[in-house]
Amino acid sequence: MKTPFGEMLGVLIRQRGVIGSMVVSESDGIIVDSNLSIGVNGPTFAALTASLYRKARLAAQAAGLGGVAFLQLEAERGRVCAIGRDDLVLVAVAEPRANVGLIRVEMLRALEGLA
Amino acid sequence: MTFAVVENWVEPPLRRFVDDARVLIALVLHPSGQVLAQSGFTRAVDVMSACALAAAIHASAGELGKMLEGRAFGGLHHAGRERQIFLAPVLTPRSTFLVLAVFDRESSLGLVQLYFNELSSGIAAAAPLPVEQAPVLANDFERELNRNLAALFGRA
Numbered sequence: 001m002k003t004p005f006g007e008m009l010g011v012l013i014r015q016r017g018v019i020g021s022m023v024v025s026e027s028d029g030i031i032v033d034s035n036l037s038i039g040v041n042g043p044t045f046a047a048l049t050a051s052l053y054r055k056a057r058l059a060a061q062a063a064g065l066g067g068v069a070f071l072q073l074e075a076e077r078g079r080v081c082a083i084g085r086d087d088l089v090l091v092a093v094a095e096p097r098a099n100v101g102l103i104r105v106e107m108l109r110a111l112e113g114l115a
Numbered sequence: 116m117t118f119a120v121v122e123n124w125v126e127p128p129l130r131r132f133v134d135d136a137r138v139l140i141a142l143v144l145h146p147s148g149q150v151l152a153q154s155g156f157t158r159a160v161d162v163m164s165a166c167a168l169a170a171a172i173h174a175s176a177g178e179l180g181k182m183l184e185g186r187a188f189g190g191l192h193h194a195g196r197e198r199q200i201f202l203a204p205v206l207t208p209r210s211t212f213l214v215l216a217v218f219d220r221e222s223s224l225g226l227v228q229l230y231f232n233e234l235s236s237g238i239a240a241a242a243p244l245p246v247e248q249a250p251v252l253a254n255d256f257e258r259e260l261n262r263n264l265a266a267l268f269g270r271a
Contacts, residue, residue, distance in 0.1 A: 029225020047225030054223075 008090070008110045009035040015106060017098025019078070023114070024050045024089045026057075032088065040093060053082045053089045070104055083107045085114040119267040120152040128237025129154060132216075136230035139198070140217035143238070146170055146204075147256065150263050151212065159264045169202055169215045176202075190231070192224055201227045205235045207242040 005023045012021035013035045022034035022042065029047035036042050057068045073080040081092045081103055090110055092103055118133075120126045125143050133141050133154045140155035142162070148170035156162045172191065180188035190203035201216045201224065214234060216227055 024225075027220065027223060029223035029229075043225065044229050047223065047229045051223060051226055 003033040005033040005113070006035075008113050009033060012090075012092050012103070012106055012110065015092075015094075015098065015103055017095040018092055018103060019095060020045075020091075020093040022046060022091050024091060026050050026054050026084055026087045026089050036093075045093070046091070049080060049082060049091050050089055053084055053091075057084070070107070072100065072104075081107060083111055085111055088114045090114055117157055118152075118154045119269075121263045121266045122151050124241040124243060125152040125238065128234050128241060131237065132214075132230050132234040135233070136216065136218065136227045137222040138216040138218045138227060140165075140215075142166065142169065142213075142215040143205075144169060144213050144215070146173060146211055146213055149256075149260055150267060153267060155217070159268045162267060163260070163264060165215065169213055172202060173204065173213050190228065194224075199224065201231065203231060205238050207239045209242040209245045212238060212242075 003023075009021045009023065012018055020034070020036040020040045020042075022036065022045075023032040024030065024046045025032055027050075029050035031042055031046045034042055034046075052073070053068070053071055056071050060066065060068050068084065071082040073082075078093060078095050079098070079100065081094065081100065083090050090107055092107060094100070094103060118126075118130065120129070129141060129143055129152050132138070138155075141153070142150065142156075142165055143152040144150045144166045148166045150162055150166050153162050156165070176191050177187035180186060187204075190201060192202075193200050198217055198219050201214075201218070203214055205212045205214055214231065216231070218227055
């Protein structure tokens, strides 16, 4: 099924080292649209990432820091980047060799399309 | 968090589910409405009502699914303004059980579904094998129901 987010996700997945991208509902933790490589458990990943993003957003608010601009989680074998707007979270999963700067620029650009 | 079980084997997987999924209320019941375990209720009458309603919803949704798709629906989710419910069956060698979970913004449907899958596996693995039972009669049903509620709320 085609969604308005297909093109945005396609641009992200074409970045070097990106192995998955998806749009997730922040409140439900359910995938709205995704472009994932084999091996990424989409529903599980979406539920946990949405929860992580929501908690980060609430923590930033509680600390008086305002909204979360860009969330990056560095793990042993890769990283997770997330950015959100209006209850939607755009998530990218990347290998360690990925250029986070470029991914961040693309995600900030894509943020406009999330509304 | 109040927690009570009628059958001990339900407790470990249900406790894990409540902790992981951050649900406010969780019920494990038989499709007939008999409760096996509960978390989050403080009054027996609430458990009884919730079990009766959950069993009725499951039965109605199941028949609706059979009419539309030829088989019963799986999980059912209803989102309220503040709270949401998730109701789904768990298939075990012994019987089918129902799980009712109530959650708010501290959790999400995705998380509840994720940990429900673990709960299903846990219940299926822990459930004892079926034993020969006499048919359930109306009189027995009420007695069994009251016995379960008494066990849950410490009046056994």
